[in-house]
Amino acid sequence: MIIEKGKSIGILGGGQLGKMLCESAIKKGYKTIILDPGKDVCAALVAQKHILGPYNDRESILELSKISDVITYEFENVTSESIDVIENNGGYIPQGIKPLFISQHRFREKSKIKDLGIKTANFKIINVENSFDKGINEIGYPCILKTCTGGYDGKGQWIIKTKEDKEKVEKELKEEFRKREYILEEMIDFKCELSCFVVKSTDKSVAIFPVAENIHKNSILHLTIVPARVSKEVTDKIKKISEKIINGLDFVGPLAIEYFYGKDGEIYVNEIAPRPHNSFHYTMDACDNSQFDIQIDAICGKKIKDPKLLKNVVMLNILGQDVKKIEKISLNKNEILHIYEKGENKFNRKMGHLNIVGNNVEDLIIRANEIYNK
Known part of the structure; x- marks a missing residue:
């Protein structure tokens, strides 16, 4: 089914991922509706309508289904009951329940990956x-x-x-x-952590984004580096594995896959998430189409293709304790700040990101760390 411009896209979830999905949808000529129990969620700042209610509230879900031409979700903890209500009452949610059912349980997730003949810990x-x-x-x-x-x-x-x-x-x-x-x-003894974002449209076309290298601090994403500092052989293999996973699991829509590149030279799948991913916010300023743009196209039945990396990029995650410091820094033209407007700057809460684009990746990393450490 192709969803034309002017139609309405419903989104389960009103956080920063929902906000950025709304922005992409509006840019493409769609109307947007979010369902979220929070009164002050940041996606409500841009969506045309905010249905205020729990994700498992039948009446709220029925309202979303009635006024949306297509529905998607921005996080993987939506209940299966919510999807059932949508599908049993005339709503259209092309991703369905399968990606949620698999990704919501780590043992089920790892078992399904292993069944495809793909390596995990x-x-x-x-x-x-x-x-x-x-x-x-x-x-x-x-x-x-x-x-x-x-x-x-x-x-x-x-x-x-x-x-x-x-x-x-x-x-x-x-x-x-x-x-x-x-x-x-x-526990895998790894050289680095990598991620890949792959999307499948309802017309079966697939788009795969450039592989990202991720550095964490205290188990929270700190930096994303693109292109990843590994060989083309490794990134090509990861792209092939990612396409095998989305096709093998018969998913539609977005799928973020986290990998370990082991010191033994092996590639291990760590986790999957059927939604936009923090490590691919770099796509907003470094690619011809962002992860949000292609997710919107995919659920609307458009033919999609691999995005182009226009510039090298390092993304710096901005947590609650860093916001005021970052906002005071004088940034250059190639340093694009995205603040989510989520309200209170809580410790370790993801409040925004900074994309630094340019040519030399090592210089971009140095600059990111310089900004972070000021």
Whole structure:
């Protein structure tokens, strides 16, 4: 189905990703509606309509379905019940429930990737106390324990390097092992962390973005570097794996994939997310089409193609504690600041990003760190 200009796009979620999706949709001639329980969400600043209600509120979802020609989502924690209400009441959400169902549970996610013959770290499901012991014995040290559902930016994760670490985690989570599932993963000794963003349109055409190199601080994305400082052989392989995943899982719409490039020369899939991704905000100023532009085209049934990288770029993530400092800095013409207008500048909350475009990647990295450390 092709959604023509002038039609309405509904978005589940009103955060910064929803805001940037709205901006792309409006630029392309569409109307936008968001559904979000927050009164002051930043996407409401640009969307033509804000339906104020929980994501699982039937009446709110029915209203969104009634007035939207196509619906998408900006984050992966939308409930399956919400998607069912949309699909069972005449709403059109081309991504459907499958990407959410797989990505919302880490063990399910890793298992599906492995079933495609794609490499991941070794992993085990942990759902009772004794399976934690068995998992440690099988995976070995060092390893990392993660909640199967929820958790982000390092939350819901425990690094286990020694027997003492294991005992400490066991004591902390003793009762929790009976209440929820966890996944225990081998820790990969990696050269760098990479990500790829791939999108499939409802017409089956696929677009793959340039591979990004990511540097984290305290488990939160700090810098994204494009082109990634790895060989063309590595980036080509990652693009092929990414296309294999989106086709193999039969997804429509956006899919961000995080990778480890191991010191052993192997490429490991870490996580997937069927939505726009923090590490691809660089596309707003360095590509001919952004991740948001192509997601809009894809759900509207347009033919899509690989975007072009127009300039090399380093993206600096801006957290709550950095906003005032960054806003006081005199920026150059090639340094484009995006502030999300989310309200309170909370510690470690993602409040914006700075794209620094140019020619020499190493110079761009130096400049990004200079700005960050001022």
